[in-house]
Amino acid sequence: MRPGNTLLLLLLAFSSALLPLASPTSIPDFRPFYPRRPLPPIDPLIVPFCNKTDHPSVCINSARYFSHEFPSVDATNMFNIMARALKDRIRFTQRRALAMSNNQKFSASVRGSINECAALYGNALDDLSTAMVGFVTRDKGTFEAKLNSVIAALKACDKAFMGNPNPLLKEDERLTKMTSNSITIGNLSF
Numbered sequence: 001m002r003p004g005n006t007l008l009l010l011l012l013a014f015s016s017a018l019l020p021l022a023s024p025t026s027i028p029d030f031r032p033f034y035p036r037r038p039l040p041p042i043d044p045l046i047v048p049f050c051n052k053t054d055h056p057s058v059c060i061n062s063a064r065y066f067s068h069e070f071p072s073v074d075a076t077n078m079f080n081i082m083a084r085a086l087k088d089r090i091r092f093t094q095r096r097a098l099a100m101s102n103n104q105k106f107s108a109s110v111r112g113s114i115n116e117c118a119a120l121y122g123n124a125l126d127d128l129s130t131a132m133v134g135f136v137t138r139d140k141g142t143f144e145a146k147l148n149s150v151i152a153a154l155k156a157c158d159k160a161f162m163g164n165p166n167p168l169l170k171e172d173e174r175l176t177k178m179t180s181n182s183i184t185i186g187n188l189s190f
């Protein structure tokens with residue numbers, strides 16, 4: 001084998017080690033969310049907060065994974081729990097989108113749309129971080145505007161498919177509900 005080929009193979013091996021989910025041979029992960037984690041018990045303290053949201057079961061089923069990371073469940077920490085869960089799930093969905101964007105079972109046009117969504121999830125993560133800063137600095141305007149930008153990014157993902165079925169639709173709908181819940185819970189402490 002010529003040295004050039006060896007270098008190319010090394011580069012390929014290196015890049016696929018760095019991007020295991022984005023490699024063309026990887027199979028998209030269609031297992032349920034948090035596949036390896038056992039379902040944690042529901043802290044009863046999260047329930048009255050979640051009951052105030054438009055999507056209580058989505059609220060409970062996202063908060064239950066993270067409430068134990070906080071010393072107490074008050075209105076402030078409840079928002080932190082929601083934001084933590086939302087960030088985690090946007091990241092998860094972005095990784096899934098990157099894997100899907102290499103899956104040949106989708107047309108080139110749909111793969112392009114999936115790629116657009118992956119970028120939009122990146123924007124959503126930035127907006128979420130800014131909203132969290134707004135929450136901490138008691139800047140209600142920034143808090144609300146940036147969480148609404150997250151919802152707008154999720155809508156833009158759906159639009160990117162231009163009428164083709166959106167394979168990320170279920171995830172986007174869930175993320176939208178989680179963001180809406182985060183706005184409701186966050187507003188409890190303003």
Ligand SMILES: *[C@@H]1O[C@H](CO)[C@@H](O)[C@H](O)[C@H]1NC(C)=O
Binds near residue numbers: 047048051
């Ligand atoms: C929350 O809502 C559920 C369903 O409506 C209800 O059964 C439960 O008693 C409520 N819990 C609290 C603490 O508000």
